[in-house]
Amino acid sequence: MKFLDIGEVAERTGISPSALRYYEEIKLIRSVGRHGLRRQFDADVLLKLSLIDLGRLAGFSLAEIAQMFGQDGQLHLPRADLHAKADELERQIANLRVLRDALRHVADCSAPTHLECPSFRKLMKAASSRQIADRRSRKRAANSVRIPHD
The missing domain is CATH 1.10.1660.10 (Multidrug-efflux Transporter Regulator; Chain: A; Domain 2)
Incomplete structure (x- = not known):
C-alpha cells in the first residue's frame, strides 16, 4: 500500500x-x-x-x-446537532437573501434618498424583524442550556 x-x-x-x-x-x-x-x-x-x-x-x-x-476513528454523526446546524444555516440564508435584496435595491433605487423609498423601508423593517427574532432565539437557546448552581 x-x-x-x-x-x-x-x-x-x-x-x-x-x-x-x-x-x-x-x-x-x-x-x-x-x-x-x-x-x-x-x-x-x-x-x-x-x-x-x-x-x-x-x-x-x-x-x-x-x-x-470519536475515539475509534469511526464517524458518529449527531443527527440532532446536524438538524440544529441546518436550521441555523437556513436562518443565515434567509438573512443573506434580505441583505442581498436590500443591497441591490439600494444600488438601483431612483428615489431621491433611500429613506424616502417605500420598498427600501420594507426591506429594512424585514431585516430588523429577523435580527430581533434571531436575538430572541439565541437568548432562549442560551437560557435552556444553563447549568444550575449548587
Whole structure:
C-alpha cells in the first residue's frame, strides 16, 4: 500500500502542513509513521480531511468535529446537532437573501434618498424583524442550556 507524505497531502488538499500537524495533535487525523522526518498518511486521510472541511464549512468547531469521529476513528454523526446546524444555516440564508435584496435595491433605487423609498423601508423593517427574532432565539437557546448552581 502506498502512503502519502505530509507534503503530498498538503498539496492535494490545500491544507498547510502546520494545520495537518495540528489536526494530528488534536487527534482528528493519524499518521501511520514517518519516512525520514516526514509524516506518512494512509490515502484514507484525504476523505477524512474532506469531511473535516465540510464540517468546518457548516460551522462546526474542530472540537465538535473531533467528537463526530470519536475515539475509534469511526464517524458518529449527531443527527440532532446536524438538524440544529441546518436550521441555523437556513436562518443565515434567509438573512443573506434580505441583505442581498436590500443591497441591490439600494444600488438601483431612483428615489431621491433611500429613506424616502417605500420598498427600501420594507426591506429594512424585514431585516430588523429577523435580527430581533434571531436575538430572541439565541437568548432562549442560551437560557435552556444553563447549568444550575449548587
